[in-house]
Amino acid sequence: MxxxxxxxxxxxxxxxxxxxxxxxxxxxxxxxxxxxxxxMSPSFIFTWPEGVAAEGGIWPTIVSTMYVTLLAMVIVTPIAILAAVYLAEYAVQGRLVGMIRFAADSLASVPSIVMGLFGLALFVEAAGIGFSMLSAALALSFLMLPIVMRTTEEAIRAVPKYIRWGSYGLGATKWQVVSRSVLPASMPRIVTGIILATGRAVGETAVVIYTMGQAINMPITPFDSGRPMTVHLYLLAMEGINLPAAYGTALLLMILILAFNLGARYFLRRNRKV
Amino acid sequence: MHYRATPQSDGAPEKITVKELDFYYGDFHALTDITVGIKEKAVTAFIGPSGCGKSTFLRCFNRMNDLIPSARAEGSITLDGKDIYATGVDPVDLRRRIGMIFQQPNPFPMSIYDNVAFGPRLQGVKKNELDEIVQTSLERANLWKETKDILDRNGLALSGGQQQRLCIARVLAVEPEVMLMDEPCSAIDPTSVQKIEDLMAELKGRITIIIVTHNMQQAARVSDFTAFFLQEVAGEPAVLVEYDRTANIFTSPKDRRTEDYITGRFG
Missing domain, CATH: 1.20.5 (Single alpha-helices involved in coiled-coils or other helix-helix interfaces)
Incomplete structure (x- = not known):
């Protein structure tokens, strides 16, 4: 030919x-x-579901999803960043660090339903927190932790050695180099990793179904239970309660996740161009 | 044998004195038996072919090589008569006294102001003193006129040559006694090179400057003293071949190898 x-x-x-x-x-x-x-209408977004057929809106499920996601983000971010800083900057690179990385990667690939079951056993029952925002956020944070930690570690490693040298050359201690030069320089990529992991948590179903409960409820404290959008969608569709409302929920969920992804892209680009 | 004396002609005091320095990266012996005295408030140039250890030697002065785990120095280097490798010497303190400019301009991804204020802030200088330090340092680096209205703009938005002067301002802000320049002009445009060379001439009355350069014309233009380094056999450590007043090196070198190098026969 x-x-x-x-x-x-x-x-x-x-x-x-x-x-x-x-x-x-x-x-x-x-x-x-x-x-x-x-x-799609303001009343679908901002009112409560009513009656056995869940007519009306989905407002409490939106609040539950955002609540648990933000809570998980707040829990994950400091731990993941500190762990990544330790791995990338302080730990003696060797077998132990290799094992920690392997463990993080494995944690990232644990099926989410297993994580849900684990969350149920550990937080809901053993720790006695019950079905709640906090239990769900803790279980979600297991899912997000490896993602944020590994992207942060990559971001830290991607900081050019010239930046570090410049900082050391001005008489910075190791911690000053890390906290004042390396972390600020890698922040756009770290934030992108956090946003992407958060986007994943928004769409997560299996973890929250076991840990947050299913009753429609407006969560106020972290110990309140609730029903996230994904679970609402699942129940409406699987039990044939209200298919149009299920599609409406699905569309909103997709828009929300798309917004997270676009947000991550926007943030990365804005910080790339100077 | 190689040249080990120090030019004695003018009796200027030595800021840095190196005695019988050997330097290793793990098993690799990079430099051997370097003895040299760097004159205070003058410009000293290190010249020699690529890979002859000039930059490695330069990094010994602010103990930047400490960042490489396998690196090891033997012999002595003194700053104002005090051994900088003695136990109890904190390399962090040393680097405040000996600033460094790198080949690649490396402003931090933050505002011009924050770049210059970086060093003083590390030392806990108070906020109300920073404005003045930033202005003075940018003025000394001949960058104030171009940047006084854009101090909040990101340092990376400047041109390559301006970035390098920003890095010089950043170093000057911590008031170093010595400034090490590792091929500071090799990554920037010719007009900017001119500005940086002018700047060196202005600064040398105030601080001691050591510059590593590939460019012999540059060494001849900017320096008062020149040291020529050479690794004669691959795998063997590099040596200091000749060290003298720049005028002597370029007009009447004492060593045949120096003459060969500066007349362009190798390197």
Missing amino acids: NKTVTNAIALAVLWVAAILTVAVLGTVILYVFINGIGQ
Whole structure:
């Protein structure tokens, strides 16, 4: 076969693969959009579900989702960053650090339903916190921890050695180098990692179904239970209670996650260009 | 054998005195038997082919090599007569007295003001004194006119040459006694090179400057003293071949190898 033909075929195959990928995403989004857009209204977002068919809005589930996500973020961020700083800057690189990294990567690949079960056993029951925002946030934080820790570690390692040298050269101690030069320089990428992990937590179902409870409730304190959007969606659809409201919830959930991803991109870009 | 004497001609005091220094990276013996006296408030240039250990030697003066775990220095280096490798000497304190400029301009990704204020802040200088330090340092680095209205802009937004002068201002802000410059002009445009060379001429009455350069014309233009380093055999440590007043090195070198190098026969 001649080279031009081979090239054309290869190009065509690549194109088809690329278009297929975009098409799958496009179909899912379009499907949810078409089915869900009819529900969209301020009252759907800002009122409570009513009656056995859960007519009305989904406001408490939105609040529960945001509540648990933000709480998990607050728990995860300091621990993940401190752990990453230790691993990247202080720990003697060797077998132990390799094991910690392997453990973090493994933690990231534990199925979320297993994490949910673990959260149920540890926080809801053993620790006696019960079905609550706090139990769910703690279980979610296990899921987010490795993501944030590893992206932070990569971000710290990506800081050019010239930045460190400049800082040492001005008479900075190791901690001053880390806290005043390295962390600020890697902050855009760290924040991006946090936002992406948070986006994942927003869409998480299996973990929260075991730890937050299922009753529709407006959470005020971290010890209150609630029903997140994903669980609401699951129950409405699986038990055929109210399919249009399920699609409406799905659309809002997708918009929320998209907003997190776009937010991460925006943040990274804004900080890249000077 | 190689040249070990120090130019005695003018009796200027030595700021830094190096005696029989050997330097190793793990098993690799990088420098051997370096003895040299750096004159106070003058510009000393280190020249020599790539890989001859000039930068390694420079980094011994502010103990920047301490950051490399396998690096090891033997012999002695004294600053104002005090051994900088003696136990009890804190490299952090040393680096406040001996500032360093790198080949790649390395402003921190923060505002011009914060870049210059970085060093003083490390030492806990009070907020109300910072404005004056920032202005004075930028003035000394000949960068004040260009930046006085954009102090809150990110240092990375400046041109390469301006960035390098910002780094010089950042070092000057901690009032160092010595400034080490590791090929400060090799990554910036020619007009900016001119500005930095002018700046060195202005600064040398105030501080001691050591510059590593690949560019012999630059060494001839900016320095009062020149040291020529050479690694003669690959895998063997580099030596200091000749050290003298710059005028002597470039007009009547005593060593044949120096002559070969400055006339462009190798390197």
